[in-house]
Amino acid sequence: MPHFFLNKRLIILLISLIVLVSLIGFSLREKENISKPEQFIKDVVGFGQSLVARPAHGIAGFFGNIEDLKNTYTENKKLKSRLEGLATLEKEIADLKEDNQELRSVLEKTEDLREYQTIQSTVISRNPERWDEKFIINKGKNSGVDTDMAVITSKGLVGKVVSVSPMTATVELLTSENTQNRVSARIQGKEKVFGLINGYDPKKKLLLMKDIPVDKKIKEGQNVVTSGLGGIFPKTLDIGKVKSVEMDRxxxxxxxxxxxxxxxxxxxxxxxxxxTMGKLDNVDKEEE
Known part of the structure; x- marks a missing residue:
């Protein structure tokens, strides 16, 4: 009896091995339809791979998007700097055309109201309560800064120096409520139109150019620059563009x-x- 049960176990083991080998061989064959167990196993494995693959692709895509954003930011920065340069160049060209016409009749012109040099500086202080009025820069008398000098950014005129110390200077913005803060300006066009930048509309966020003669025709979009005739600022510093025109009260x-x-x-x-030419009051004194 014990031998019979032992042989029976061996027979069952051999049959199981044969069935297992057959199933393995059957599963390794190339076929269009797979069994239910194989489908289940493949679905489970595929689901696991998708769980891992999706975050991996997402992370790769995220870093790829960051790189694209960096490239886009760099390109936009370059384009903006070029556009700002073109806007300034447009105003200078318009002014040069007018000067060339005058130079045809005046051959001995030796000085130019347009000539100037710049001193690079950084804003070191700005009062939150008077944000639209004044700020302080890190250059003063020791660097050649003096009162009544114009202050600009890469985009245009922002204000003028109102006080200086050896190491710093205080700048008053064009948006200041100070009625004495005036800038002699000119609207570029076929006809020269002069006036004063004096005042700011905080609601519209627009500068006011006053004292323009009533017979002067002005169009929206015309360029506005410094005239160079105020005795303080050089000629053709960029101020802005005409938005609208109305009569005074x-x-x-x-x-x-x-x-x-x-x-x-x-x-x-x-x-x-x-x-470069210096202030007109100094010139007048020399002439006297």
Missing amino acids: FGLTQIAYIEPSAHFYDFEHVMVVVR
Whole structure:
């Protein structure tokens, strides 16, 4: 009896091995339809792979998007700098054309109101309560900065120096409520139109150009630059573009609303403009 049960176990083991080998061989064959167990195993394995693959692809895509954003940011920065340069160049070209016409009749012109040098500086202080009025820069008398010098950014005029110390200077913005803060300006076009940048509309966020004669025709989009005739600022510093025009309350002059080229709220680096010709009051004294 014990031998019979032992032989029976061997027979069952051999049969099981034969069935197992057959199943393995059957599963390894190439066929279009697979069995239910194989389908189940493949589905489970595939689901596990998808769980791993999706986050992996997502992470790879995320870093790829970051790289694309970096490239896009760099390209946009270059394009913006070129556009800003083109806007300034457009105003300078328009002004040069006018000067060339005058130079045909004046052959001995030796000085140019347009000539200036710049002193690079950084904003080191700005009072939150007077954000639209003044700020302090890290250059002063020791660096050649003096009162009444124009201050610009890469986009355009922002204000002028009102006080200096050996190491710092205080700059008053064009948006200041100070009525004495005036800039002699000119609207470029076929006809020369002069006026004063004096005032700011905080609701519209536009500068006010006043004292424009009523007979002058002004169009929206015309360029506005410094005239160079105020005795302080050089000629053709970029101020902005005409947005709209209206009569003053007395009906004697026109007021132009100017969209400024520069941003007055957010900037860190500015340039102090040193006029090469010097101030007109110094010139007048020399002539006397």
